[in-house]
Amino acid sequence: MIKIILIFSLLFSMIFACSKKNQRIEIEQNKPSEEEIVIGIYNEGVKALKEGDAFFAAKKFKEAETLMPTSEWAAKAALMEGYAQYNRNAYSQSIFSLERYIKYYPADDNIPYAYYLIATCYYEQILDEKKDLQPLLEAKKTFEFIISNFPNTDYAIDSVFKLDLIVDQLAAKEISIARFYMKNEKWIPAINRLKVIIEKYDTTIFIEEALHRLVEVYYRIGLTKQAQRAASILGYNYESSKWYERSYAVLNKEYEKKNKKSKIRKKIKALFEK
Secondary structure, eight states: OHHHHHHHHHHHHHHHHHHHHHHHHHHHHSSOOOOHHHHHHHHHHHHHHHHTTHHHHHHHHHHHHOOOTTTTTHHHHHHHHHHHHHHHTTTTHHHHHHHHHHOOOOTOOOOOHHHHHHHHHHHTOOOOOTTOOOOOOOOOHHHHHHHHTTTSSSHHHHHHHHHHHHHHHHHHHOOOOOOHHHHHTTTTHHHHHHHHHHOOTTTTTTHHHHHHHHHHHHHHHHHHHHHHHHHHHHHHHHHTTTHHHHHHHHHHHHHHHHHHHHHHHHHEEEEEEE
């Protein structure tokens, strides 16, 4: 009798153990894979981004990359983290994330876009010519890199356009500093700034003013020949420019007097014609 009881106990234990094993197998089969978990987290980030919560999205993309750093989803998540940071105007964090993405996933197909997004982060920090110069220089360098290394992309086309605007902004920065030095009668620093415009930014709208300011400064410190040379360049290339007329007036005081008298005569004559 005891043997029968033991046999039934053993049989029951085996059935119970088998049942538990089958349950574990079933749970394991229904359990999502690591990749499915990563995809789920990634999609949470995409959903948050669409709903306007870029901060939460960035956290989710970072989490997705961390879970499977060697999968194809890691590169996508790293790039999207950089985009999410950009989307919330966290430019420094975005640049850091994107540079990290470029470092760890250099063979990814979206590398050109990452560089473009970095350049855009710098570009959107440009407020006006009186602000910090560093974002201008970094944006210029990165857009030039895109044009040189990815010339057949849409990013290169847009980079050319933005580069022209950056060059104008850099020239505006130099002319603003030159005016400041002139106002404070710091003639040599003013000349140096004006020369930068003439040598580096001669295709911008500020070249004419820069030449005229050189005429003013040189004439003011007694370097008449240098003033005449700058005026000649201005006159030869931009004869109809208002800046040329002003430079002519600096070097020909009688012209300025006659011009004023002529304007007065015209005003008097106009009174009689009414």
